[in-house]
Amino acid sequence: TETYENILVETKGAVGIIRLNRPKALNALSDGLVTDMEKALNAFEDDAAINVIVVTGSEKAFAAGADIKEMMNFSYMDAYLNDFITKKWGRLATCRKPTIAAVAGYALGGGCELAMMADFIIAADNAKFGQPEITIGTIPGAGGTQRLTRAIGKAKAMEMCLTGRMMDAAEAERSGLVARVVPLAELMDEVMKTAEKIAAMSRPAAMMAKEAVNRSFEATLTEGLLFERRVFHSTFALADQKEGMAAFAEKRPPNFSGK
Numbered sequence: 001t002e003t004y005e006n007i008l009v010e011t012k013g014a015v016g017i018i019r020l021n022r023p024k025a026l027n028a029l030s031d032g033l034v035t036d037m038e039k040a041l042n043a044f045e046d047d048a049a050i051n052v053i054v055v056t057g058s059e060k061a062f063a064a065g066a067d068i069k070e071m072m073n074f075s076y077m078d079a080y081l082n083d084f085i086t087k088k089w090g091r092l093a094t095c096r097k098p099t100i101a102a103v104a105g106y107a108l109g110g111g112c113e114l115a116m117m118a119d120f121i122i123a124a125d126n127a128k129f130g131q132p133e134i135t136i137g138t139i140p141g142a143g144g145t146q147r148l149t150r151a152i153g154k155a156k157a158m159e160m161c162l163t164g165r166m167m168d169a170a171e172a173e174r175s176g177l178v179a180r181v182v183p184l185a186e187l188m189d190e191v192m193k194t195a196e197k198i199a200a201m202s203r204p205a206a207m208m209a210k211e212a213v214n215r216s217f218e219a220t221l222t223e224g225l226l227f228e229r230r231v232f233h234s235t236f237a238l239a240d241q242k243e244g245m246a247a248f249a250e251k252r253p254p255n256f257s258g259k
């Protein structure tokens, strides 16, 4: 795999791992970092040997947000013409392969937004989530007012976006922001177990399940159900569906080919 300045990239079996790595700035999402991340995500998406993508940070910080020092003097046109901020960051949200955010420490501002772009978040017990943009005179710009509201509802999202307060891991789990909380020392083991479990499923079935769940955020219930049913019907064209059901009937583990 390629080496980057602001991230560490490795693969374990069919799982691709991107570790945000700007420790001196608590992984603040500089242009350099998100450019690296976009390239690494493109590479994993194109790599037929990778089934699942994990994005993580350090024990102290997943990411403390957009790089404040880099953007502080931006003009409106600097922001507008470059489509700041989702042009590069948004790549995580458009990945077709399943993605997991493994969050320890701070996930603030753009860090929280980036985590919410993953399919789901597994958090360490020291994780802290927040949208503190209001405290620096701006507002969330990469999904904080939209994905957070869908995840935890209006009352908590409003309170967080208006006060900038942080939510700890237990509250994040209670509120539906994260799938699961685990002890910090076990975070990567638990995330890798989960990632490997997904990676062992039929890749097209996993991609289709993800596509269908994501459809629920865009469609009415009737349209969403129709989309689901059509995709479900299409799984009967998969060799993996034949294999999965035959394996069940024959009381043996399935051996998916990814086709």
Ligand code: CAA
Pocket: 024, 025, 026, 028, 029, 064, 065, 066, 067, 068, 069, 070, 085, 106, 108, 109, 110, 111, 113, 132, 133, 136, 139, 140, 141, 142, 144
């Ligand atoms: N941008 C740039 N640098 C940052 C940063 C950020 N978002 N967050 C932390 N850093 C830097 C600090 O400036 C500091 O650098 P120096 O040592 O050179 O001074 C270093 O990282 C360590 O940070 P602290 O000394 O502040 O560490 P702490 O443990 O005392 O506090 C913290 C941790 C509470 C996370 C605090 O760093 C903080 O509040 N960070 C900013 C959080 C924030 O406001 N994020 C939102 C950004 S706006 C945004 O993301 C826009 C969007 O929606 C897309």
